[in-house]
Amino acid sequence: MKKSVVSLVVLLLISTTVSAVPLCDQYAAPFRGQEGTTLQSWLFSTRANPALPDIDENPYGDPFIDLMGDIWSGTGWKDMDYGHQGVWVIGHPGDDPMMVATVQNTKVQNPYKDIWVQLVYSANDGFAPDIWILPDGQPQTGKTNAMDVVKTEQLDAMYYLAVYSIRLDYNPTWEQILIRPRECQVYIDCITIETQCIPEPMTMGLLGLGSLLLRRRIA
8 A cells, every 4th residue: 555655656746747847848959969968957846046957967067056136136936826836036137136057068178059948937028038148157258148039939828938049159168047037027937958069060070980980990
C-alpha cells in the first residue's frame, strides 16, 4: 500500500513538471541539440531566491536566477495567479527591480554567441518585458545588447508567451540576462534559456576533417 502511494505521488510530481514545462518550451531554439549548446528552464514552483532551474542541460556550470527588488517595489512571489502556479511579480520599472539569470558557457573563445529565450508572462496590454544581455556580467560600451522579440502569442485570458533572440559578436564565458517590466509590473510564470557558442566556419571544417581522419585511423 505504501509503495502504491509513493508511486502515485512520484507520478503526480512528474506529470505536473512535464505539463508545466511545455508552456515555456513551445518554440525550441533553431540550434537546440547542436555542439556547444546549453538549455535551462525555471518553473518557479517555490519562492526560492536564488532559483535553480527545473531542467538543467548545461555542462559548463550551474545556472541560477536572482530576483532583485522587495515588497516596497511591488516585487514578490505568488503561489497561484489565474491558474498559473508559481509566479514571480517584478515591480515598477522606476524602482529598478529585475530578474537576473546567470548562465555559464564554454571557455573556448569562439567568435559568436546565440541566445534564445522563451518567457510566459502577464502584463498590462500584453507588453512583453524588456530583456538585456550583460556579457561576462558587464555592459559593453556603445551597445545595449537588447534582445529582439521574435514572436508573441496569447495563451489564455491573462498570460502570453514571448520568444526572444540575439547574436553577440563574441563569446563571453558567461552572461547575465536581465528581465525588466516594460510598463508597470510584469508577472513571470516560467522561462527557458538556450545558448550556443559558434566557432568560425573554417574551424568547424577543420574539426570535421579531424573527426573524419580519426574515424579512418580507428578503422
